[in-house]
Amino acid sequence: MTVELYHFEPNANGGKPLIALFEKGVAFESRWVDLLNWEQHQPPYLAINPKGQVPALVHDGTTITESTIMGEYIDEVFIGPSLRPGDAAGRERMRRWSRFGDEFLGPSLSMIAWSQFIAPMMKQRPQAELKKALEGVPTAERRSAWSKTIHNDFHPEELEESRRRLEASIVRLEQQLARTEWLVGTQYTLADINLFNMAAPLPIFCPLEANIERTPHLLSWITRMRERPAVVQALAYSRDSLRTL
Amino acid sequence: MTVELYHFEPNANGGKPLIALFEKGVAFESRWVDLLNWEQHQPPYLAINPKGQVPALVHDGTTITESTIMGEYIDEVFIGPSLRPGDAAGRERMRRWSRFGDEFLGPSLSMIAWSQFIAPMMKQRPQAELKKALEGVPTAERRSAWSKTIHNDFHPEELEESRRRLEASIVRLEQQLARTEWLVGTQYTLADINLFNMAAPLPIFCPLEANIERTPHLLSWITRMRERPAVVQALAYSRDSLRTL
Numbered sequence: 413m414t415v416e417l418y419h420f421e422p423n424a425n426g427g428k429p430l431i432a433l434f435e436k437g438v439a440f441e442s443r444w445v446d447l448l449n450w451e452q453h454q455p456p457y458l459a460i461n462p463k464g465q466v467p468a469l470v471h472d473g474t475t476i477t478e479s480t481i482m483g484e485y486i487d488e489v490f491i492g493p494s495l496r497p498g499d500a501a502g503r504e505r506m507r508r509w510s511r512f513g514d515e516f517l518g519p520s521l522s523m524i525a526w527s528q529f530i531a532p533m534m535k536q537r538p539q540a541e542l543k544k545a546l547e548g549v550p551t552a553e554r555r556s557a558w559s560k561t562i563h564n565d566f567h568p569e570e571l572e573e574s575r576r577r578l579e580a581s582i583v584r585l586e587q588q589l590a591r592t593e594w595l596v597g598t599q600y601t602l603a604d605i606n607l608f609n610m611a612a613p614l615p616i617f618c619p620l621e622a623n624i625e626r627t628p629h630l631l632s633w634i635t636r637m638r639e640r641p642a643v644v645q646a647l648a649y650s651r652d653s654l655r656t657l
Numbered sequence: 658m659t660v661e662l663y664h665f666e667p668n669a670n671g672g673k674p675l676i677a678l679f680e681k682g683v684a685f686e687s688r689w690v691d692l693l694n695w696e697q698h699q700p701p702y703l704a705i706n707p708k709g710q711v712p713a714l715v716h717d718g719t720t721i722t723e724s725t726i727m728g729e730y731i732d733e734v735f736i737g738p739s740l741r742p743g744d745a746a747g748r749e750r751m752r753r754w755s756r757f758g759d760e761f762l763g764p765s766l767s768m769i770a771w772s773q774f775i776a777p778m779m780k781q782r783p784q785a786e787l788k789k790a791l792e793g794v795p796t797a798e799r800r801s802a803w804s805k806t807i808h809n810d811f812h813p814e815e816l817e818e819s820r821r822r823l824e825a826s827i828v829r830l831e832q833q834l835a836r837t838e839w840l841v842g843t844q845y846t847l848a849d850i851n852l853f854n855m856a857a858p859l860p861i862f863c864p865l866e867a868n869i870e871r872t873p874h875l876l877s878w879i880t881r882m883r884e885r886p887a888v889v890q891a892l893a894y895s896r897d898s899l900r901t902l
Contacts, residue, residue: 474746474749476749476753478752478753478756481749481752481753481756482749484748484749484752485745485746485748485749488745488748489745500730500733500734501719501730503729503730503733504719504721504726504727504729504730507723507726507729508721508723508726511723511726515760552821576797
């Protein structure tokens, strides 16, 4: 049995399977893919995921490329502590929180973070490199997304809407975590893992809305997450300036 | 045990739980919510789903409001034929196809369909009614989406990108269905149910790309889906001019 995880910094989607694998105690090979040097669009990685996106989990011939779906797969095929509620209603809540992250909080956070941190880094790169990099993006959707990022071509209204969504997400997370220890109740689940990397930077991006006075339960949950041995192990894969997020 | 399903026409997301419930042989109460007369934004329905979206499944005190997540819940809690593969790799493929529908094909089809069919219907309505309807939309996201629809305020580039995605979806579906009988292999699953309502109108919207010569396997799968007793039962809930889709 071989398990390989292709990933970038653990603070993005790659953190989800990293944490899940450590929680389950699964032995795996970490394969670093340097997104900022376009390794994800080179033939070796495109042979793993033709879409050129990380993370990708390769397990005995099965390749999984969507981080949220990957979490359920990891929980289903490997022994170790269960990361999903034992009842269908609990699993429904877990999937709903994960979806909220993927469709609402995640894209908004990503837009703000890329506009604020990555786009200025890109501006330092030679134009020829960026042009070549864009040409190498394998799908039209991703090419368009990368072009927007590289050129910081986000519309002010888009950024404003993303800000609004971050603030709405903070309220929603705080309300839930004021009621329950973990996102879906008393059990730590994939919902916590999936939301952790999206929620952890909120106090940095929205210090007036997410702070110890206004959102004590959210901050306490972020701290408890960071103290889990599996999360510590996953975050140890951080390599660069994004580490502080 | 009570099962109530709040839904609109079965050809949209409401079709997913309708088909799944009939496949499992679950007795349920159908609660029609007339989207085109704004019933989804009235207090009685907002008490069920504060977001004002259908479908919603209410089962013994548990309310589920995301149609894809609903499918897994229905398969988990009710007896009857299994609608999910028995192996984790199969369930991964099933979830990946469902996600493809929710994130790629579905939104594109929805934009084209609303622009082409619903927006012209809206144009016939009194301005005062439309203004009042918009004010009643409970969330900013949905208000923005309804405003775009009502005013047919879709950007030409958006519509063009949606068209491109429909055509890419046709190719992807045909390639898969040329290889396997159902979307994830030999077993009929929630992936087929989830994609059916999005794929069935493709020969109407894209007759040059989806037709018996170019996509015989896609058309054969649509026909086989339409012949299933559970699908026939679900489609019988159609009431209005959208029926032909």
